[in-house]
Structure formats: C-alpha cells, structure tokens
C-alpha cells in the first residue's frame with residue numbers, strides 16, 4: 001500500500017515530465033520506423049499521422065503531394081508508417097492479383113452504419129476472402145455485355161436532364177451545371193439500381209439531404225481515415241451508439257425503403273408482371289444462386305455500394321470533361337466538328353448510343369484526358385505490405401505492415417509517361433501524332449494506359465467502370481449536340497475540395513438549344 005501511495009505521489013508530482021518523456025519516446029519510435037525511416041518527406045509527417053490528417057482537412061492534399069514528389073522523387077513518406085509511391089512499376093505489385101496487398105483501415109472508416117452496425121461493402125471491406133466471395137455472385141451484372149441492357153435506363157434520365165436544362169436555355173438563365181450533373185449521376189444510379197430515380201432532376205433539389213449527407217460522410221472519412229482509430233471515438237464509439245441509438249445514413253434509408261417496396265410489390269404481383277431487370281433484381285437473383293453468401297443484408301450492401309461509389313465519382317468525372325472542354329476553345333471546336341460531322345452523316349442519333357459513341361475518336365481522347373487530369377479519387381489507394389516486405393525499385397526495403405499506395409493524381413502527372421505537358425489538358429496525347437509510327441504510338445499509349453489509375457487497378461479495381469463509362473460516353477456528346485454551351489466567366493476557375501473524392505463547385509454556364 002505504501003509503495004502504491006508513493007507511486008501515485010511520484011506520478012502526480014512529475015506528471016508533465018512523464019507525459020513529455022512518453023511523447024518523446026513515441027515520436028522517436030515513429031521517426032525511426034524501420035525501412036520507412038530512409039524515405040524522404042516532411043519532418044512532422046515522420047513523427048505523427050496528425051500531419052497528414054491536417055493536410056487532408058485543409059482540402060488540397062493532392063497539391064501538397066505533387067510538390068513533395070517533385071522535390072523528393074518516386075517515394076515520399078507521409079506518416080510514420082506510410083509511403084506514397086509514384087513509380088508505375090510498383091503499381092503491378094501493390095495492386096496485382098494474388099499479391100496479398102490488403103486495403104487498410106482507411107476504408108473501414110467508410111463503412112457506414114445501418115441500425116448502428118458498420119456495413120461492409122464491395123468497396124469498403126478489408127477482408128479479401130470475403131470480398132472474393134461477395135464479388136463472384138454479382139460481377140456479371142456489371143459486365144460489358146450487360147451494359148446495353150442498362151442503356152434505356154440512362155436514355156430516360158438524359159431526356160429528363162435535358163427537359164430541365166431547356167428551362168435554363170429558354171429563360172436564358174445561368175445554370176450551375178455541376179449541380180445538375182450530380183443530380184443526373186445520382187438519378188441514373190437510382191434508376192439502374194432500383195428502377196426509381198432519387199427524384200433530384202424532377203424536383204431540382206437534394207432530396208432528403210442525400211447529397212449533403214454523402215458529402216459529409218466523405219469529408220469525415222477522408223480526414224479521419226488518416227488516423228482511423230479516431231473513428232472509434234467519433235462515430236463507431238459503442239458508448240455513443242448506445243446513448244444515441246443506432247444511426248442510419250440517408251443513403252441507407254433510401255436503399256432500405258426501395259428494398260421494402262420491392263418486397264411488397266413482388267408479393268402483390270407475384271404471378272403477373274415481371275420486375276424490371278435493374279441491379280436490385282440481379283442482386284436478388286444472386287441470392288437464389290448463392291444462398292450461402294448472398295443474404296438480404298448482402299443485397300442491401302450491394303445497393304449501398306452502388307449508391308456510394310457510383311454517384312459522386314461519375315458526377316466529378318462529367319464535370320471535369322465539361323469544364324476542361326469549355327476552358328479550351330480549340331478542343332471545343334475540334335470536338336464539335338467531330339460530333340456535327342457524325343450527326344450530319346447519320347452515324348449518331350440523339351441521345352447518342354453507346355455503340356455510336358465508340359466510333360468518335362476525338363470524344364474518346366477528350367474523355368480520357370479529363371479523367372487523367374482530374375481522377376475522381378484524390379488520396380492514396382492505400383494497401384498494407386504483406387509478409388515478405390516490399391523492395392522498392394531504386395529505393396528502400398519496406399517491411400510487412402507498412403502502408404503504401406499510389407494517388408492517381410500524382411502518377412497521372414508523371415512527365416516520363418505522359419509527356420512534358422502532363423500538367424495541361426491535351427486530348428491529342430491519346431491519338432497518333434503526325435509522323436508517329438503506329439507501333440511507336442501503340443507503345444506510348446500502352447504506357448499511359450498502364451499508368452492510369454482513374455478506376456484503380458487489380459482485384460479491387462472499380463466494378464462499376466462500365467456503368468460510369470456508359471453514362472459519360474452517352475451524355476457528353478448528346479449534351480454538346482443538343483446545346484451551345486459557354487462558361488459564364490471563362491477566366492474564373494472552379495473550386496475544388498479533395499476529401500477522398502475530388503469535388504468541384506461553381507461551374508456556371510449559359511446554354512442555347514441548337515437548331
């Protein structure tokens with residue numbers, strides 16, 4: 001008892017000194033993390049992950065990282081145990097099939113709560129076996145061959161969008177097109193998944209605050225994901241759940257309501273009409289084919305990952321294509337020439353079909369270039385180095401447990417791959433140049449394609465890529481063929497916030513219906 005009393009006495013008299021010693025020990029250990037300690041980076045980042053949390057919270061971490069790579073080369077230390085990589089050779093390992101690189105707890109923070117429980121989705125699960133098991137039953141629903149079956153759904157939404165844009169054209173009003181593209185992307189995903197739009201285009205507003213809620217979730221997940229244990233303090237805190245009751249996000253509420261509707265409609269119309277083959281139908285079919293894996297909760301999780309992963313990302317990509325094209329009168333002219341030529345020749349109709357859009361090489365180059373310069377995700381696609389470690393080419397050896405990742409924004413600006421004008425919007429880089437031999441062009445193009453991470457890579461690559469390409473390749477030519485569009489302030493820049501997804505704001509345009 002006397003010993004205990006004197007320990008308490010000692011601690012209370014020297015509390016500050018002890019905390020100081022503890023912190024010095026903690027920071028020194030962080031600084032000297034084996035392997036990682038020889039990777040260059042900001043001094044404070046070597047001491048604590050607080051550095052990267054603050055950097056993300058400030059809203060433009062991809063700008064900071066680009067500068068750091070310009071100074072330090074292919075490898076930059078972003079935290080005591082975190083390395084950002086710019087070298088495409090390493091991408092094959094980090095994102096390779098069967099290489100054992102798992103997603104980090106950064107993704108766990110994105111597991112949203114439904115009735116207070118984190119929902120593991122295709123996007124957010126860290127467990128690779130679970131991931132493979134839940135991907136198998138639904139991957140065919142996302143395949144290229146299923147794509148055309150979804151085309152009429154997208155056509156409906158394009159018509160709806162244009163009916164709203166006509167109001168701006170007729171009234172000669174300024175249109176914040178970024179918002180309308182977001183409504184389009186959300187309504188398409190709602191229509192494809194549930195045969196029901198979220199009603200954004202019809203009502204011209206963010207119904208039930210779904211967009212705002214998703215934005216808030218991303219702001220939180222991007223920042224807190226830099227120090228994922230904080231999530232157990234702020235959101236997934238069992239005490240908080242107990243006191244507040246299980247919370248459910250707006251997206252989860254929307255998905256739950258649509259699933260309940262479907263169950264009751266199916267019961268009512270059991271033997272009459274066949275349900276439309278939207279994603280929900282396909283996910284429900286997977287339940288019969290894979291009863292051990294696909295439960296009702298899993299069907300719910302598939303729909304949630306569609307909504308969360310597929311709406312903002314597509315809206316961001318559409319905004320980038322439109323903005324960069326409108327900012328470059330030269331590109332705009334060339335694109336209009338190609339589109340008008342195709343329309344006059346009768347090789348495209350309105351809305352432009354997927355098949356028709358694939359015969360427009362300049363359109364393809366414009367889209368590829370915008371998605372290169374402004375990929376929708378703007379933080380590291382983090383993975384954990386597995387047992388055996390990772391020998392970085394012309395760099396240090398990283399032990400198992402190190403967090404590594406590539407940020408698409410950084411690799412897409414590699415001059416060695418994309419050219420000395422990699423910072424500029426030049427769609428021509430995706431086309432064969434004057435005097436360039438075909439095999440030279442193919443090799444150059446292949447290099448660029450291999451270094452493109454807009455949709456990620458490997459076993460965790462984007463499952464919805466074809467869907468988003470369908471939405472993009474149909475809407476962009478249809479939009480430019482239907483309207484003359486110009487920026488309200490051609491010299492003004494848009495506003496960007498990078499909170500994992502790199503959102504843009506303030507793209508004011510004026511439109512006129514083309515005759």
Ligand code: HEM
Pocket residue numbers: 122123124135305306307309310311313314317375376377381382453454455456457459460461462463464465467468469
């Ligand atoms: C232009 C639009 C899109 C972009 C830029 C995009 C980007 C990405 C990226 C970069 C990843 C990999 C993330 C990582 O490795 O950390 C990913 C995964 C994923 N995306 Fe997309 N995405 C888009 C559209 C969609 C759509 C429309 C859907 C659904 C309908 C979707 C569903 C998913 C899912 C479920 C995953 C996780 C896949 C897995 O781990 O197996 N995405 N996406």
